[in-house]
Amino acid sequence: MSGPLLLAVDGITVDFDGFKALDTFSMTLDKGETRVVIGPNGAGKSTLCDAIIGRVRPAAGRVLFRGEDLTGLSEQAIVERGICRKFQAPGILAGITARENVALAARRDRSWWQAFGKGIPAEEQASVDAVLERVGLADRAEVKAGELAHGEKQWLEIGMVLATGAELVLLDEPTAGMGPAETSRTAELIRDLGDTRSVIVIDHDMSFVEQLAAPVTVMHQGRFLKQGSVEAVRADPEVISVYLGHSA
Numbered sequence: 001m002s003g004p005l006l007l008a009v010d011g012i013t014v015d016f017d018g019f020k021a022l023d024t025f026s027m028t029l030d031k032g033e034t035r036v037v038i039g040p041n042g043a044g045k046s047t048l049c050d051a052i053i054g055r056v057r058p059a060a061g062r063v064l065f066r067g068e069d070l071t072g073l074s075e076q077a078i079v080e081r082g083i084c085r086k087f088q089a090p091g092i093l094a095g096i097t098a099r100e101n102v103a104l105a106a107r108r109d110r111s112w113w114q115a116f117g118k119g120i121p122a123e124e125q126a127s128v129d130a131v132l133e134r135v136g137l138a139d140r141a142e143v144k145a146g147e148l149a150h151g152e153k154q155w156l157e158i159g160m161v162l163a164t165g166a167e168l169v170l171l172d173e174p175t176a177g178m179g180p181a182e183t184s185r186t187a188e189l190i191r192d193l194g195d196t197r198s199v200i201v202i203d204h205d206m207s208f209v210e211q212l213a214a215p216v217t218v219m220h221q222g223r224f225l226k227q228g229s230v231e232a233v234r235a236d237p238e239v240i241s242v243y244l245g246h247s248a
């Protein structure tokens with residue numbers, strides 16, 4: 001269930017040497033909402049995430065989070081305000097366990113890294129365990145992250161994003177390289193996040209998008225094209241011609 005307005009992307013343009021990767025693009029997201037963003041290759045989806053998280057600077061427009069204008073803030077400052085992004089490539093540390101990765105992500109100051117051999121502070125164990133449970137890795141907690149299966153690594157990274165406590169989670173192609181069973185499990189996991197987090201998911205895979213059962217925003221050439229249910233966008237002639245027609 002969604003609540004009041006959380007994020008407003010307000011007419012942003014991102015210009016790479018005269019090429020507009022985003023062109024006066026706008027969208028809003030309510031608290032607790034899950035939104036899927038789709039579009040053909042080069043539509044500007046990753047650039048949208050970059051602009052929200054402060055990795056690229058829009059030439060025009062604003063991004064408002066809980067009413068605050070994020071324009072001009074550093075990526076670190078934006079993360080501190082409660083937005084966290086999971087990239088396509090996992091950012092886990094292979095040589096430590098799944099549990100230790102989650103514990104590390106939960107720590108903002110990271111100063112305890114030097115004292116890592118002493119283990120995870122007792123008061124943090126419960127929240128780390130809760131995250132591992134949530135992403136279905138409770139029984140894999142003591143496995144070195146590098147030894148996890150591909151899908152498990154992706155779920156671990158989603159767990160690490162959750163452990164940061166971020167209110168808004170950006171997931172860029174979370175099912176990249178997954179088979180159908182792992183993809184379904186990922187959809188289930190993301191649907192479960194909906195009760196506590198707001199989520200923007202970028203993906204190409206329409207069977208995954210269908211399983212998410214969330215409203216879809218369609219981008220094309222850096223612009224907003226359509227928004228609606230999966231069924232509505234799939235049936236939309238404009239969407240079919242720019243996107244679905246190409247991927248069918």
Ligand SMILES: Nc1ncnc2c1ncn2[C@@H]1O[C@H](COP(=O)(O)OP(=O)(O)OP(=O)(O)O)[C@@H](O)[C@H]1O
Nearest residue numbers: 016019020021039040041042043044045046047048
């Ligand atoms: N740093 C950059 N410099 C120049 N052009 C860029 C840069 N980053 C992205 N682009 C271009 O901007 C456009 C949008 O890229 P973006 O990666 O946001 O698209 P996308 O929708 O995420 O695509 P894909 O589905 O292939 O990941 C593309 O044409 C890309 O080549």
